Amino acid sequence: xxxxLRVTDLRKVYRSGTxxxxxxxxxxxxxxxxxxLGPNGAGKSTTIHCITGIATVTSGTIEVFGVDAVKDxxxxxxxxxxxxxxxxxxxxxxxxxxxxxxxxxxxxxxxERKKRIDELMQRFDLTAHLxxxxxxxxxxxxxxxxxxxxxxxxxxxxxxxxxxxxxxVELRLDLWRYLGEMNRDGTTILLTTHYLEEVERLxxxxxxxxxxxxxxxxxxxxxxEGDGLExxxxxxxxxxxxxxxxxxx
Amino acid sequence: xxxxxxxxxxxxxxxIGLWTIIRREVSRLLRxxxxxxxxxxxxxLMFIFIFGYxxxxxxxxxxxxxxxxxxxxxxxxxxxxxxxxxQATSHVYFQRFMKNIEEVLVAPLxxxxxxAGTLAAVVFRTAATAIGILAIAAVFGGVKVVSxxxxxxxxxxxxxxxxxxxxxxxxxxxxxxxxxxxxxFFITPLSFVGGVFNTVAMLPPWLRWLAWGNPFFYFINGLRxxxxxxxxxxxxxGMVLSLTLLVILSVWVWRLFSVxxxxxx
Numbered sequence: 429x430x431x432x433l434r435v436t437d438l439r440k441v442y443r444s445g446t447x448x449x450x451x452x453x454x455x456x457x458x459x460x461x462x463x464x465l466g467p468n469g470a471g472k473s474t475t476i477h478c479i480t481g482i483a484t485v486t487s488g489t490i491e492v493f494g495v496d497a498v499k500d501x502x503x504x505x506x507x508x509x510x511x512x513x514x515x516x517x518x519x520x521x522x523x524x525x526x527x528x529x530x531x532x533x534x535x536x537x538x539x540e541r542k543k544r545i546d547e548l549m550q551r552f553d554l555t556a557h558l559x560x561x562x563x564x565x566x567x568x569x570x571x572x573x574x575x576x577x578x579x580x581x582x583x584x585x586x587x588x589x590x591x592x593x594x595x596x597v598e599l600r601l602d603l604w605r606y607l608g609e610m611n612r613d614g615t616t617i618l619l620t621t622h623y624l625e626e627v628e629r630l631x632x633x634x635x636x637x638x639x640x641x642x643x644x645x646x647x648x649x650x651x652x653e654g655d656g657l658e659x660x661x662x663x664x665x666x667x668x669x670x671x672x673x674x675x676x677x
Numbered sequence: 678x679x680x681x682x683x684x685x686x687x688x689x690x691x692x693i694g695l696w697t698i699i700r701r702e703v704s705r706l707l708r709x710x711x712x713x714x715x716x717x718x719x720x721x722l723m724f725i726f727i728f729g730y731x732x733x734x735x736x737x738x739x740x741x742x743x744x745x746x747x748x749x750x751x752x753x754x755x756x757x758x759x760x761x762x763x764q765a766t767s768h769v770y771f772q773r774f775m776k777n778i779e780e781v782l783v784a785p786l787x788x789x790x791x792x793a794g795t796l797a798a799v800v801f802r803t804a805a806t807a808i809g810i811l812a813i814a815a816v817f818g819g820v821k822v823v824s825x826x827x828x829x830x831x832x833x834x835x836x837x838x839x840x841x842x843x844x845x846x847x848x849x850x851x852x853x854x855x856x857x858x859x860x861x862f863f864i865t866p867l868s869f870v871g872g873v874f875n876t877v878a879m880l881p882p883w884l885r886w887l888a889w890g891n892p893f894f895y896f897i898n899g900l901r902x903x904x905x906x907x908x909x910x911x912x913x914x915g916m917v918l919s920l921t922l923l924v925i926l927s928v929w930v931w932r933l934f935s936v937x938x939x940x941x942x
Contacts, residue, residue: 442942474942477942480782480783481782481783481941482779482782482783482941482942483941483942484936484937484941484942501785502691502785502786502787503785505783505784505785506785508783510783512779514776516775516776516777516779516780517775517777517780518705518775518777519775520708525701525704529697529701529780530780530784532693532694532696532697532700532701533691533694533697533698533780533781533784533785533786534694534784534785535691535692535693535694535785536693537693577780
């Protein structure tokens with residue numbers, strides 16, 4: 429079966445000369461719920477930006493459901509939905525406008541778009557805030573708008589870059605449930621997060637990135653064996669604090 | 678959940694996506710009508726009033742035309758140029774500044790669609806500016822259009838040229854200050870010496886080369902010819918120069934988009 433995402437020897441050097449991703453390779457199978465972990469500055473967001481077209485690729489290949497994301501970028505992008513870490517929206521626009529415009533960019537006809545927007549506004553409890561500008565919304569509501577925007581075209585591969593950062597417990601639990609449902613219905617999900625509990629609950633496979641490279645990859649159960657995911661994560665990234673390392677010894 | 682994955686519009690041209698770029702930008706403009714439309718109309722009204730109504734009657738006719746009729750195409754062209762340039766720079770730069778340009782970058786839109794959508798919004802703004810100015814001038818009895826196709830040619834082509842230049846500056850600028858550089862040091866001075874208020878013959882002979890080497894002279898001269906039939910340069914020369922400039926800028930902007938200059942990290 430063609431994987432949902434195949435990244436091979438990805439390298440990204442910024443114009444400033446900073447090497448952000450250094451020969452990263454990973455495969456996400458169709459239908460997977462995949463955790464993509466790593467410390468800040470490890471290259472997670474840069475990798476996601478390369479996959480989605482926000483950043484250019486220095487070298488290497490990216491395939492989304494077998495489609496080359498650089499050469500055949502339009503076809504590849506139609507298959508991907510992105511919920512970025514930052515609120516990259518027109519802050520003066522309303523939630524409906526934000527989601528509607530992105531639906532338009534993805535070529536969804538007006539009637540279909542309207543139906544889908546209504547569905548998403550209800551799903552994310554945004555119906556009471558439809559006419560408020562984005563900047564007037566609370567952090568949790570802003571995150572919901574970003575998620576609704578990522579889902580407008582029902583992407584086959586959903587990429588979530590820290591979707592629950594700054595979100596209250598209720599929304600986090602609700603979101604976990606919704607993502608689980610989507611995944612069961614066939615959407616492949618790539619999740620980056622710093623909440624390891626989230627990964628334990630949701631992800632079937634995990635990759636840990638450090639200094640632009642994958643340092644460990646495998647099924648979540650493997651990471652849970654022994655001292656658990658946190659210890660595995662700290663061990664893989666080489667970030668075990670001295671007192672923990674001493675305790676483990 | 679329903680089926681996974683919408684069908685996007687045909688991969689040849691994403692018409693819905695293209696139309697969305699335009700309607701989104703129009704919606705942004707309608708949020709700032711004073712800045713986008715009222716300001717150039719008020720500025721044009723002042724020019725028309727002073728030069729057409731106060732100073733104009735004291736100036737002998739130029740080529741058989743009232744001074745207001747002579748000066749109106751220049752005032753119109755200055756405002757078309759400004760509207761086109763400001764529209765494109767603000768469209769590109771603000772999207773970069775707020776990072777919502779990423780919404781376009783992650784969508785299945787080609788570079789040509791992104792550029793065409795931006796330019797269509799430019800033409801919308803310049804058309805609205807031009808119609809308002811013509812309506813104001815009509816009150817003062819100074820509006821004539823002897824060739825509508827030629828008039829539309831100049832408004833659209835010049836909008837395209839300055840829309841493309843605005844995109845380049847919008848991609849290049851690192852701060853708000855840099856957005857105004859071209860306008861202050863190039864557009865405003867050249868438009869003022871490009872024959873808005875005077876003919877080339879009125880200039881001292883040693884200064885006339887300045888007019889012949891100034892692209893604004895051809896734009897203003899072309900629009901003036903389409904409106905009152907007054908001409909100081911061969912019409913095809915201006916048209917060929919303008920179309921050449923349009924093609925060169927189009928290729929340049931397409932190249933900048935395709936390498937991601939100012940757009941992609």
